[in-house]
Structure formats: C-alpha cells, structure tokens
Amino acid sequence: MKLLEEILQHNEQFVADKKYEEYATTKFPNKKMVILTCMDTRLLELLPKAINVSNGDVKIVKNAGALVSHPFGSIMRSLLIAVYQLQADEVLVIGHHDCGMSGMKADTVIDSMKKRGITEATLNTVNYSGVDVNAWLSGFDNVCDSVGHSVDIIKHHPFMPKDVPVHGLVISPETGKLDLVVNGYE
Secondary structure (H helix, E strand, C coil): CCHHHHHHHHHHHHHHCCHHHHHCCCCCCCCCEEEEEECCCCHHHHHHHHCCCCCCCCEEEEECCCCCCCCCCHHHHHHHHHHHCCCCCEEEEEEECCCCCECCCHHHHHHHHHHCCCCHHHHHHHHHCCCCHHHHHCCECCHHHHHHHHHHHHHCCCCCCCCCCEEEEEECCCCCCEEEEECCCC
C-alpha cells in the first residue's frame, strides 16, 4: 500500500469513528499567541508538551530553521495574519539545537538537486531572475543568532504593531529544555 492510500484509509476510519470530536475548537488561539518554529519531526509532539499548549491554544507556523528569510514572504504574512485576523497578541520564535539548517551549505543542497534532475541551466535561470540560489539555500552558523535575527525582522517589521511582544527561544530536541534568547517584554 502506498503512503497516500494508507493516509486516506486511516482518515476514512477516523471520520467514521468521529475521532475529530476531541479536537473541536475555534480558529482563534486560546492563548492568543503565534509560534514560528522549525519543521523538525522531533518537535511535533515535544514542543507543545514542553510549553504546555494543546490543540486550539496557539497558531503554529513551521519552516526549515524557524527562519524569517524575507520580510515580505509567506512566513511574515502568516505571522501578520495571526496578529491582525486571528487574535494573536504575542509572537514566539522557537529554534532548536541540532537543527538541520545549522551549518547547511547551499552546495550540498544543489548537488542533491542535480542528482534528482535539476539542471545547471535551471539553476542559472533562477539566479538570472534575481534569486541568489546559494544564499536562499544556505543555513545559519548559530541557532541563537538565527532566532535573534528572525525576532528582529518580526519586531521591526513596518506592519507589526509595536505593542506585540516578540520572544525568541531555543529548545533542546532531546529534553524539551528552553533557552531564552530574547524576552519580548523587555
């Protein structure tokens, strides 16, 4: 059985058994917070447990590295929508130790792309169109600095209200311990 078939089969039973009822909530976060965090699989259940949030408590936006790489990209748009339309009053940026984006080199990613069929001509076209593929695919050297940088972009964004605290933390994917990088109340 292929993965998609497995998912659809499970979902059919999930709906038939009305297992969705225990997750009923509204689109507005109970704790009035939006979190930007990494898509790392180790954080899927660990992060909510480590910060005491449940279904319906917060909005969660995920990407590789918990990065705001462009002030007018989809990540920033999602954070602003959470604040302006979904009643989030605070923002948390939560990176993690041992992140795959830490020390990531664009050349490694590009080599993998080429092995999967992306041509040099395609890379040149994208670079020519104004996207610096090497910069776009590069990671960061220090997770605390990266979190601080994302906090700075969010906090100083021209559309972010000045009264919204933006916090920065780093979590251990092994223990769930949080390290404070930026206290948005200060």
